[in-house]
Amino acid sequence: MDNINVIAFDADDTLWVNEPIYRKTEEQCKQILEPYLSPPELSEKLYETEMKNLKLFGYGIKSFTLSLIETAIELSDNQVSAGEIQKIIDLGKEMRQHPVELLPGVEETLRELEDEYKLMVLTKGDLLDQESKIARSGLDPHFDYIEIVSDKSTDTYSRLLSHYSIEPSNFLMVGNSLKSDVLPVCKIGGHAIHIPYHITWDHEEVDPDEAQKDGYHELDDISQLPDFLNRSE
Amino acid sequence: MDNINVIAFDADDTLWVNEPIYRKTEEQCKQILEPYLSPPELSEKLYETEMKNLKLFGYGIKSFTLSLIETAIELSDNQVSAGEIQKIIDLGKEMRQHPVELLPGVEETLRELEDEYKLMVLTKGDLLDQESKIARSGLDPHFDYIEIVSDKSTDTYSRLLSHYSIEPSNFLMVGNSLKSDVLPVCKIGGHAIHIPYHITWDHEEVDPDEAQKDGYHELDDISQLPDFLNRSE
Numbered sequence: 001m002d003n004i005n006v007i008a009f010d011a012d013d014t015l016w017v018n019e020p021i022y023r024k025t026e027e028q029c030k031q032i033l034e035p036y037l038s039p040p041e042l043s044e045k046l047y048e049t050e051m052k053n054l055k056l057f058g059y060g061i062k063s064f065t066l067s068l069i070e071t072a073i074e075l076s077d078n079q080v081s082a083g084e085i086q087k088i089i090d091l092g093k094e095m096r097q098h099p100v101e102l103l104p105g106v107e108e109t110l111r112e113l114e115d116e117y118k119l120m121v122l123t124k125g126d127l128l129d130q131e132s133k134i135a136r137s138g139l140d141p142h143f144d145y146i147e148i149v150s151d152k153s154t155d156t157y158s159r160l161l162s163h164y165s166i167e168p169s170n171f172l173m174v175g176n177s178l179k180s181d182v183l184p185v186c187k188i189g190g191h192a193i194h195i196p197y198h199i200t201w202d203h204e205e206v207d208p209d210e211a212q213k214d215g216y217h218e219l220d221d222i223s224q225l226p227d228f229l230n231r232s233e
Numbered sequence: 234m235d236n237i238n239v240i241a242f243d244a245d246d247t248l249w250v251n252e253p254i255y256r257k258t259e260e261q262c263k264q265i266l267e268p269y270l271s272p273p274e275l276s277e278k279l280y281e282t283e284m285k286n287l288k289l290f291g292y293g294i295k296s297f298t299l300s301l302i303e304t305a306i307e308l309s310d311n312q313v314s315a316g317e318i319q320k321i322i323d324l325g326k327e328m329r330q331h332p333v334e335l336l337p338g339v340e341e342t343l344r345e346l347e348d349e350y351k352l353m354v355l356t357k358g359d360l361l362d363q364e365s366k367i368a369r370s371g372l373d374p375h376f377d378y379i380e381i382v383s384d385k386s387t388d389t390y391s392r393l394l395s396h397y398s399i400e401p402s403n404f405l406m407v408g409n410s411l412k413s414d415v416l417p418v419c420k421i422g423g424h425a426i427h428i429p430y431h432i433t434w435d436h437e438e439v440d441p442d443e444a445q446k447d448g449y450h451e452l453d454d455i456s457q458l459p460d461f462l463n464r465s466e
Contacts, residue, residue, distance in 0.1 A: 150360045
């Protein structure tokens with residue numbers, strides 16, 4: 001890893017808290033729908049609806065809100081009321097305005113790295129959600145490039161690296177998702193560091209056996225990154 | 234205009250049909266909601282709801298669908314049924330899968346220009362909607378750059394031009410919206426051509442007096458662009 005010159009960071013659950021906000025909204029939605037269903041039903045059906053809608057609606061809060069509404073309609077057997085659906089839309093609006101809570105050590109780490117490396121935010125999701133979170137995070141000045149993509153496939157990484165004329169061997173991706181941040185980058189010859197987060201959305205889960213096939217590094221905490229990079233020079 | 238080397242095209246209602254699909258969906262929604270309201274009410278209230286939600290939800294089909302649902306709930310005084318709301322969500326899904334209908338002359342024009350100029354798609358809206366339309370349009374091979382942005386302000390144009398190291402005087406933007414495609418580009422010293430489309434969303438309308446203050450050109454049809462550029466060399 002002595003030839004890295006660009007470090008890209010995933011955003012949600014790498015730079016700031018995200019998944020817990022989705023789970024909290026799911027819990028609030030369960031309370032609204034209490035008259036119609038037993039709570040575990042919702043989580044299971046919601047995931048099923050999200051996966052069905054993913055190709056059409058993509059990632060992000062609006063997509064999640066629409067899937068919550070569809071799930072409520074289906075599980076309540078069309079009994080959920082207009083007022084209850086409005087409450088679900090209001091939960092979506094609250095999510096969009098949720099304060100951005102940086103993960104520990106993020107700002108210090110970026111400050112330590114920004115002189116030596118070009119830094120990038122590379123996040124998937126809804127354009128407006130992510131732009132708003134980047135702006136509200138206050139982290140913007142530490143980054144040379146900001147890229148919001150609809151998915152993180154090997155194609156996405158290849159296209160981006162070529163757009164910036166970055167050789168894969170000079171590129172390091174840091175993120176909490178093996179599926180989106182680590183495996184596709186390793187596959188195209190780039191470097192990747194996995195920093196697990198305590199909650200992972202099912203969709204981002206990967207069979208550990210599959211992950212073992214590719215080489216990548218794992219750190220417990222983003223604060224360990226500068227030392228790790230110094231040691232591997 | 235003899236020093237243009239990059240031409241950026243707006244996409245919706247410049248390269249392909251868009252606004253009529255939104256208006257058609259609005260009409261279908263009026264039929265669903267017929268028991269609760271008189272049709273003109275919906276258009277007016279919908280626009281009001283869209284404007285209220287714009288900052289949180291941005292542009293695009295998911296945002297439009299959520300605003301349709303909220304409008305239906307409000308105008309029906311909470312009487313709209315879960316089944317009717319599901320129908321509105323289904324209309325949103327149909328919009329996402331609507332065939333991409335190129336405007337006349339678009340492909341031929343791009344083919345005429347692509348050897349002499351760098352061509353860009355520069356569109357605002359939902360990342361996934363727009364990526365999907367670009368892919369399904371088949372126009373992708375004609376473009377050197379694709380940029381999907383959440384809004385088209387002078388800041389957005391300045392940032393993009395600087396990202397690509399393009400001088401404003403070398404940049405031409407072509408689009409149907411005075412507000413988004415023409416005025417902000419003129420303001421930062423770039424060139425712009427307005428090609429009006431027969432329907433414009435209220436939000437993109439500009440007072441003609443305001444528009445007169447800036448210099449730009451207007452063409453009736455995208456097919457006139459190559460000749461116009463040759464004449465102004």
